[in-house]
Amino acid sequence: xxxxxxxxxxxxxxxxxxAVIKCxxxxxxxxxxxxxxxxxxxRPQLIIDIRSNVGEKKDQRIAVTLNKTAxxxxxxxxxxxxxxxxxxxxxxxxxxxxxxxxxxxxxSGTRLSIRP
Amino acid sequence: KAGVTQTPRYxxxxxxxxxxLSCSPISGHRSVxxxxxxxxxxxxxxxxxxxxxxxxxxxxxxxxxxRQFSNSRSEMNVSTLELGDSALYLCASSLDTQTDTQYxxxxxxxxxx
Numbered sequence: 540x541x542x543x544x545x546x547x548x549x550x551x552x553x554x555x556x557x558a559v560i561k562c563x564x565x566x567x568x569x570x571x572x573x574x575x576x577x578x579x580x581x582r583p584q585l586i587i588d589i590r591s592n593v594g595e596k597k598d599q600r601i602a603v604t605l606n607k608t609a610x611x612x613x614x615x616x617x618x619x620x621x622x623x624x625x626x627x628x629x630x631x632x633x634x635x636x637x638x639x640x641x642x643x644x645x646x647s648g649t650r651l652s653i654r655p
Numbered sequence: 656k657a658g659v660t661q662t663p664r665y666x667x668x669x670x671x672x673x674x675x676l677s678c679s680p681i682s683g684h685r686s687v688x689x690x691x692x693x694x695x696x697x698x699x700x701x702x703x704x705x706x707x708x709x710x711x712x713x714x715x716x717x718x719x720x721x722r723q724f725s726n727s728r729s730e731m732n733v734s735t736l737e738l739g740d741s742a743l744y745l746c747a748s749s750l751d752t753q754t755d756t757q758y759x760x761x762x763x764x765x766x767x768x
Contacts, residue, residue, distance in 0.1 A: 643688070643700050
């Protein structure tokens with residue numbers, strides 16, 4: 540069945556350094572890849588997403604890259620700050636206007652800790 | 656705009672009982688999805704409703720069911736509760752256009768004793 544593998548499960552980086560989280564998906568029909576950040580005790584919030592028609596997307600310190608051939612995508616956080624500490628989830632799904640949407644599959648999450 | 660709301664926020668039930676959780680999406684959003692979040696299994700997709708129809712379903716037993724009303728509000732029902740059903744149940748709404756950004760509610764924390 541469809542699967543999304545996420546690595547690493549935990550990540551600790553020095554404040555100011557970069558963090559990279561990687562995900563691999565199995566369903567080649569997937570065309571939408573969101574990333575969610577969940578702080579302790581709070582709801583997941585979308586931080587960035589990418590569609591299969593682009594290879595990279597940036598939003599200030601956050602970027603996501605997508606390699607459709609290899610079926611993997613990555614989250615890059617530069618100049619990390621204490622408030623970046625959270626659990627990050629990747630996901631993959633097939634979405635389209637009025638389409639019969641496929642189920643969204645989440646990665647198992649990465650707990651990111653920023654060391655002061 | 657008001658965000659996604661879920662009621663109740665906390666619930667304690669015993670094995671064998673049933674429970675109904677409610678989700679009110681952001682105004683104008685037609686799609687509502689439900690997820691189960693547990694420490695061991697992460698975030699797992701339960702089902703998605705769009706225009707009162709279940710559009711997709713995850714790999715959960717038939718004890719888990721849902722529905723959506725004409726105002727897009729959605730309910731999720733779990734019958735014959737088991738200890739393993741203890742989890743945070745999250746709903747998320749989206750417009751269901753090509754934007755497809757999902758906005759999560761605060762969740763309902765269900766504890767089964």
